[in-house]
Amino acid sequence: MAVKNKKIQYRSLTAKVDKSRSTWIISDQKDKKSLIIPQIDLLKSKNHSSWYKTFLFALLSTVGLTFPFKAIALSDTITTSTNLSATTDLTTPEKSSVTLENHNADFVIAEPSEAKKELFSPNLTAQTQPSESQANPNPQPESNSEPQPNPTPQPNPTPQPTTESQPPVDEPRVLVSEVSVVGVEGELQDLVFNTIRTNPGRTTTRSRLQEDINAIYATGYFRNVKVTPEDTQYGVKIIYEVLSNPVLEKVEIQTLPEKKDGQTSLLPSDVIEKAFTDQYGKILNLRDLQEGITEINKWYTDNGYDLAQVVGAPQISENGVVTLVIAEGRLENIQVRFFDSEQEEIESRTRDFIVTREMQLKPGDVFNRKTAQQDLQRVFGLGIFEDVKLSFSPGQDPSEVIMNVDIVPTNTGSLAAGAGISSTSGLFGTVSYQEKNLGGNNQTVGLEFQLGERELLFDLSFQDPWIAGDPYRTSYGANLFRRRSISLVYDGTDTETIRTAENNDSPRVVRTGVGFSISRPIAKDPFSPADWVISGGLQYQNIEIQDADGDRAPRSGEAFGSQKLAFNSGGIDDLITLRLNASKDTRDNSLRPTNGSLLLLGMEQTLPLTSILYNRIRANYSYYLPLKLLNFDFMEGPQTLAFNVQGGTVLGDLPPYEAFVIGGSNSVRGYGEGDLGNGRSFFQATAEYRFPIVSFLAGTLFFDYGTTLGSGGAVIGKPSEVRGLSGDGFGYGLGVRVQSPVGPIRIDYAINDEGDSRIHFGIGEKF
Incomplete structure (x- = not known):
């Protein structure tokens, strides 16, 4: 943004509002003169009537005759060009923008030249673009942790207004003569007027325009906002050019990673219809869309798919088709790991397939909490492990995870000896041995010998479950x-x-x-x-x-x-x-x-x-x-x-x-x-x-x-x-x-x- 600035002399004027008397107090600090005039409530409207403009011109002309009120530029004219922009990728590839262009600053209140440059600097942007970390489309389960239900993802489709704060005392201000909204009509136009805080007859700042931009986006109905100031002899006319979202026609689902042949999304079509049917045929509102996304995430959680969630920002086409990207939490691999009682990883004679064959979840499946619980019960039910639990590690594909089955083995062999007397065998001695994990294959072998006064009895058994x-x-x-x-x-x-x-x-x-x-x-x-x-x-x-x-x-x-x-x-x-x-x-x-x-x-x-x-x-x-x-x-x-x-x-x-x-x-x-x-x-x-x-x-x-x-x-x-x-x-x-x-x-x-x-x-x- 170029600021053409020749040697200029400024006359310092101040304008204050006396709210108790609803008046303006205009002061010339050099001549020590002041003028008290009624405060004008300039209505925000699309088209002002001719009498309104005549009245405004007459009022300000009177002020100009009493004071050297105009432009402060005594020799040359300042031309300031800047862009006030807000960008977002939540809608279409087109960058939303707000610009202040070719503003001939004929009216400035009590601002030195450097402050004026700051007012029209090119760095004014709406805080609407989510960072990459906020819109990461790939959920990464925490390594070495049990599966926990994920919080509802926030794809940030709706820009949130920045926290309002009082502008600095030295922040540049301009007097607003008129506010107009173009690009929409009817209820949406009224919505914009009711949302913004910039009013005719009052001053505005970069911060106030920034807040207006974010507030318009926050309604959820708009995908592009452009603010253009026009210089008038009575002040600055602020024009809000807005582009509404399209009418919602359909919501489509895209999963990560992409489905292979024969694979389908877990999400039933009737769940999608139920979540968005009330929004079809209406102008898309990103807040309402987020409520539908919340319902979809809830369906996944309620059905045990704890790693599944809608990620990233919704993709909205010009014809009203919204595409939601869902990372369903697909398993890249299942690893079996063995630990001792001190949680140090160890080698075990138990073969991995003895564990994995008891698990219904397989690589390529979507993780399901209920299925995983049943799998753990079956693995623990083998009777050869002291503890069994799950943890997760990131996969090579960021949208997939590695499920770790963490196992603490237990002692599977037993040896016993004893002696006794019975009416059947008389005095006898017994020796018995049992191994429940023969060769690491979960096979059971049992040996029992009884040597009595009269004969040898035995029972040898083998079982492969x-x-x-x-x-x-x-x-x-x-x-x-x-x-x-x-x-x-x-x-x-x-x-x-x-x-x-x-x-x-x-x-x-x-x-x-x-x-x-x-x-x-x-x-x-x-x-x-x-x-x-x-x-x-x-x-x-x-x-x-x-x-x-x-x-x-x-x-x-x-x-x-x-x-x-x-x-x-x-x-x-x-x-x-x-x-x-x-x-x-x-x-x-x-x-x-x-x-x-x-x-x-x-x-x-x-x-x-x-x-x-x-x-x-x-x-x-x-x-x-x-x-x-x-x-x-x-x-x-x-x-x-x-x-x-x-x-x-x-x-x-x-x-x-x-x-x-x-x-x-x-x-x-x-x-x-x-x-x-x-x-x-x-x-x-x-x-x-x-x-x-x-x-x-x-x-x-x-x-x-x-x-x-x-x-x-x-x-x-x-x-x-x-x-x-x-x-x-x-x-x-x-x-x-x-x-x-x-x-x-x-x-x-x-x-x-x-x-x-x-x-x-x-x-x-x-x-």
């Missing part, structure tokens, strides 16, 4: 065993026990065998709840009936009818069994269910490779119904009515030790273990009302019923009849559940249909 590379979460296991137990078919708690013929001992059933099983959930993906879980297996067993000394005992004593204790007369049976099972679980909680159901179906078929051929069928159904019968202030927790029915039968050959047994803590309470009966078939039903007492204690009212359906006599040796078991009965009572780290400790007091009572103990609910 998810075959590597399988997309369906297929698991398999194998075991090798030699086990010894007293069958409840022959031996009860309070009833007579069948004895062997040789030394009158309780018969021991020794099983030696090997087995293999495989299981697969039936679901649309490995992370969805399975509709069904199907499993199958093959097992070989060599079964021998022994006495307490470990000698074979094929028959019972004469007092018990000298009956066979095994299917074969020699006391040794071989079984090759094919097993198939199916389950459907809709319970809300597997440990303490309050709603839903569980269905278990099973079938065992021996193969005709040995002398024994039978088919065992069994079904078990549980149903849980939430209700509230009791209402006490101290009761904390849900109340549930639970039902269970189960039954089964065996078709074909039936070794006696394979008969169904009823009675006991997991069957009909009030009876000892196996003391109600045994048979080829059975049916059992239970009803329980479960209610809370205090936070760690719950109560139960129950009723059990069981029957062998008269099939006790169909078992070889008729052990149920020999022992005098009724084969049909019920029990009822009440119990408490004490919460503990290993699960609810179950204590039940039950009375059976014969009037006998018994206390039962157990871990976990009965069903």
Whole structure:
């Protein structure tokens, strides 16, 4: 901006307003003269009438005759040229501007020449352009931090007026003779007049014009503001040239990074319509647009997309199409990191894929808080980690992030040894070892040896919960065993026990065998709840009936009818069994269910490779119904009515030790273990009302019923009849559940249909 300035002499005039008398006081400091005139309220309008201009001219001419009032330039004329501009990229590529051009300063009040240069300096700009840091289109999650919901982004589409402050005392002032607004009409023109603070008949400054520019932008309706002053013989005419935003026709979404083939935006079209439908067909208001942007950001947050947000400034085209850029928080990569208890990064034997295969979130997916929480629960549920959490790092693409799975491993191996004595094995010693993360593959191996006075027992097992590379979460296991137990078919708690013929001992059933099983959930993906879980297996067993000394005992004593204790007369049976099972679980909680159901179906078929051929069928159904019968202030927790029915039968050959047994803590309470009966078939039903007492204690009212359906006599040796078991009965009572780290400790007091009572103990609910 050039300021042509020859040697000029100035006459110093001052103009003051006496508000108490609504007058102007015009003073000439050189001649010590003053003039008091009424203060004129010059109306802001588009077009002033002819009488108004005549009146104004006459008034100022009178003042000019009384004082040497004009232009202060006694020899030459000052020509000042400057640009008063405000730029913004919030609308179109066209730069919005405000200019003061070719102003012949014929009227200045009490300003020296240097101050006048400052008034028309070229640096007057509206504070409307957001900095790059404010309009950064790429969200950067904080490194090494858990995901936190982002605050609503502020793309700064609406310029905010600068904070008003009193201008400096020496700031240049000019007298405004007229104010006009061009470029818009009607309500928008009135809006501008009501927004600006520059008034005719009063002075204005750079700061005041700056505030007007920002205030006009702040209404949200305008994309270009240009201020042009025109010199008149009565003062300066201020012209506000404004350009309004277009009529909003459509809002489009653009995501960062750009979508690849087949990818679509997560944001449903109806959410966009709901946010902006009231604005369509109207002149775009950036404040209203920001409210719609806030609704979009809220939709992302409410649906778990915490890293997603509208970024940058809206792109507005001339035809009224607004494009919003959304960084949805896409994952560039997922990294698994291991730390010790001191939070120092370490190497771990656990392979990364063991963790990442449990996560539904994959590289290229948009981060979702709800999905991430489920992923962390699955990873922690592996049982081989002490702590699992998430953090984030910037990706190579600024619009993407790297999700870090930070893990603190735990000890996965255990070794135990002990000694004891039992009626089955006599004096014995045991050694057991378990590793739950074999080779870093989350595979479990268990070894248990029991060396007794008479023989060596063992149980070796291996389990892989998810075959590597399988997309369906297929698991398999194998075991090798030699086990010894007293069958409840022959031996009860309070009833007579069948004895062997040789030394009158309780018969021991020794099983030696090997087995293999495989299981697969039936679901649309490995992370969805399975509709069904199907499993199958093959097992070989060599079964021998022994006495307490470990000698074979094929028959019972004469007092018990000298009956066979095994299917074969020699006391040794071989079984090759094919097993198939199916389950459907809709319970809300597997440990303490309050709603839903569980269905278990099973079938065992021996193969005709040995002398024994039978088919065992069994079904078990549980149903849980939430209700509230009791209402006490101290009761904390849900109340549930639970039902269970189960039954089964065996078709074909039936070794006696394979008969169904009823009675006991997991069957009909009030009876000892196996003391109600045994048979080829059975049916059992239970009803329980479960209610809370205090936070760690719950109560139960129950009723059990069981029957062998008269099939006790169909078992070889008729052990149920020999022992005098009724084969049909019920029990009822009440119990408490004490919460503990290993699960609810179950204590039940039950009375059976014969009037006998018994206390039962157990871990976990009965069903």
